Amino acid sequence: MPTQKVFHYDAFSAIANKGNPAGVVLNADTLEAAEMQSIAREVGFNETVFVLSSNKADLRVRYFTPGHEMNLCGHATIASLYCLWTKGLLNYHEQITIETKIGTLPIFFETNNGQLFITMKQDRPEFIPFHGSISDLAHSMGLSLEDIDATKPIVYGSTGTWTLLVPIRSLSCFNRMEPKNALFPSILRENPKSSVHPFCIETYDKEAMMHARHFSSPYSGTTEDAVTGTASGVMGAYYLTYLEHEERSINFIVEQGYEVNKEGRVFVKVRRHDSTIEVFISGTAVFVKELEVQYA
Numbered sequence: 001m002p003t004q005k006v007f008h009y010d011a012f013s014a015i016a017n018k019g020n021p022a023g024v025v026l027n028a029d030t031l032e033a034a035e036m037q038s039i040a041r042e043v044g045f046n047e048t049v050f051v052l053s054s055n056k057a058d059l060r061v062r063y064f065t066p067g068h069e070m071n072l073c074g075h076a077t078i079a080s081l082y083c084l085w086t087k088g089l090l091n092y093h094e095q096i097t098i099e100t101k102i103g104t105l106p107i108f109f110e111t112n113n114g115q116l117f118i119t120m121k122q123d124r125p126e127f128i129p130f131h132g133s134i135s136d137l138a139h140s141m142g143l144s145l146e147d148i149d150a151t152k153p154i155v156y157g158s159t160g161t162w163t164l165l166v167p168i169r170s171l172s173c174f175n176r177m178e179p180k181n182a183l184f185p186s187i188l189r190e191n192p193k194s195s196v197h198p199f200c201i202e203t204y205d206k207e208a209m210m211h212a213r214h215f216s217s218p219y220s221g222t223t224e225d226a227v228t229g230t231a232s233g234v235m236g237a238y239y240l241t242y243l244e245h246e247e248r249s250i251n252f253i254v255e256q257g258y259e260v261n262k263e264g265r266v267f268v269k270v271r272r273h274d275s276t277i278e279v280f281i282s283g284t285a286v287f288v289k290e291l292e293v294q295y296a
Helices: 033-043 074-086 134-140 171-176 181-187 229-243
Strands: 003-011 020-025 047-052 059-064 095-100 103-112 115-121 126-129 155-158 162-167 195-200 210-212 249-256 264-272 277-283 285-294
Touching: 003 033, 003 074, 020 033, 020 074, 033 047, 033 059, 033 285, 047 074, 059 074, 074 095, 074 103, 074 115, 074 229, 074 277, 074 285, 115 264, 126 229, 134 181, 155 229, 162 229, 171 195, 195 229, 210 229, 229 249, 229 264, 229 277
Parallel strands: 020 047, 059 095, 162 195, 210 249
Antiparallel strands: 003 020, 003 285, 047 059, 095 103, 103 115, 115 277, 126 155, 155 162, 195 210, 249 264, 264 277
């Protein structure tokens, strides 16, 4: 069987084995999609990212869960670009573009106090109302109906990847959550392949504004994402769309991963324009180890 070198990076943390792990495969132009899928399945992380050449941007990236290909992934983007930058493969430019399945996106690099931070623009935010059973939804997360914050809307949101944003009453609920991922498709009838993203406006870190967990679609082959870039970005768009109608912009921190001992932080910047909302997320990463993976 052939083997593939895969770099393990943790995104949204500067501490190894915190944040969200991603597999990074460089120089992936010779790999077929089925081979990428096989490698991602063997690596077993929520996402493995493959870096390819592009005739539309500085580089192209493809993202695979153990179960299927994704249009966009925040933490795998941060991990792969941190890898490329620190290996000197981007010639230390301050800005590049990447080609993804949702289009070409700008990426920005900045060093603060010796730590590299990467900012990625996300796709235009979209929202779809949730009309399913809220009690069934609560049950699928191991909660009761009373744990859902009925003062805020439950909606599907996307800045490149769809997730169901579920407002939760209090931080104390999050340690009680036990996702039953197999139930999600029957409950999420408007968008059966969506993940589920419970959040609240209460945090452990006084510098953060939102706390969250992220439960995977059963089609992805994983259960929970430790720290989620795309969902954090869409929470910023949710905030301006549903909670603060007059605000033109907001910067804030999302904390995630506490319940799975993978604490991480996503920096979110959102700007309202006349016809749309621009969403940016930022974070750092850290190299953990090199893997050698056999694949079919």
